Amino acid sequence: MEDLLAVTEAGLYCAAGDFFVDPWRRVPRAVITHAHADHARTGCGRYLCAAAGKPVLRIRMGSNAVIDTVRYGEPTTINGVRVSLHPAGHVLGSAQVRLEHRGQTWVVSGDYKLEADPTCAAFEPVPCHVFVTESTFGLPVYRWPEPAVVAAEINAWWRANRDAGRTSVVLAYALGKAQRIAALVDPEIGPIVGHGAVMKLVEAYRASGVRLPSIDRVPPRARRVGGGRALVIAPPSVLGSPWLKLFGETSVAVCSGWMTVRGVRRRRNVEKGFVVSDHADFPGLVAAIDASRAERVLVTHGFADVLARYLRERGRDAKPLATRFTGEALGESGDDDESTAEYNGGEPPDTQPAPP
Ligand SMILES: [Zn+2]
Ligand SMILES: [Zn+2]
Incomplete structure (x- = not known):
């Protein structure tokens, strides 16, 4: 046949x-x-x-x-x-x-x-x-860890950064991963801020009835957004761009299945990797x-x-x-x-x- x-x-x-x-x-x-x-x-x-x-x-x-x-x-x-x-x-x-x-x-x-x-x-x-x-x-x-285990790791990292006055930046694909991270973290820790590319899709998710915590846009010509307390969710393309300077001192993390493997994080020049796929x-x-x-x-x-x-x-x-x-x-x-x-x-x- x-x-x-x-x-x-x-x-x-x-x-x-x-x-x-x-x-x-x-x-x-x-x-x-x-x-x-x-x-x-x-x-x-x-x-x-x-x-x-x-x-x-x-x-x-x-x-x-x-x-x-x-x-x-x-x-x-x-x-x-x-x-x-x-x-x-x-x-x-x-x-x-x-x-x-x-x-x-x-x-x-x-x-x-x-x-x-x-x-x-x-x-x-x-x-x-x-x-x-x-x-x-x-x-x-x-092999992925349990989502709750990764969520606890991300929250602990965000909390430690916040206590040190450092903005946490998570690099995640604008469609899917970004919204999943927003839903995974504890919004009590501080404000969540989304890159423009992420926010367009956040709105589409909301229009489809998906519940997400409150996520702020980056206002035009902003300085020191989030006062060192925020979790910023942005696509990987912002790495090395002037856009990241809006947030003062940052710690940058990638959320990806590739973070399982030694060397991938180092090659991408980011401080932290979380296994979320x-x-x-x-x-x-x-x-x-x-x-x-x-x-x-x-x-x-x-x-x-x-x-x-x-x-x-x-x-x-x-x-x-x-x-x-x-x-x-x-x-x-x-x-x-x-x-x-x-x-x-x-x-x-x-x-x-x-x-x-
Ligand atoms: Zn594919
Ligand atoms: Zn896909």
């Missing part, structure tokens, strides 16, 4: 339904897992996304984009292919795409995580014949793949070869799916999601775990 999805020049294509899933070129019809730049490109004729993700996709794709939505779990039909979207737990509105046609069921995971996150719907396993999974952190060294860790990937009950697993977007080999050794039919996301293409997709940006321009991380 012919595969329901195939990799083409423009991305993952469903010939039966004549549409793409997360295409990397402009195509007439795109089903989108989520609004990160490496999954959602501007200029497509029509987009389909989960209803919860429309406000953020609108910000990213512009006011002229034609965006259709379905609610999670609610099926629609595109040229005879039954399509439904299911929570991926990655960022607000993120979805796994389920396709069903002539008795074949495929699920494309997009990016996902299994940890609880109050800013988006929790990952739901979707049984299928073929599971196309991401593998951003598909090495056994990647919006992707599944290695045990999470394996658990999600098991939960899919798939007969066949296609691995993309990260350490595809390693994870596929691991799955084969455990008796699964698994192989890497060669897409734009593999090999040297890493790092091309903009400073948006951990999938790509933390590599520092394609340089793979060390595989040495950080000391406890």
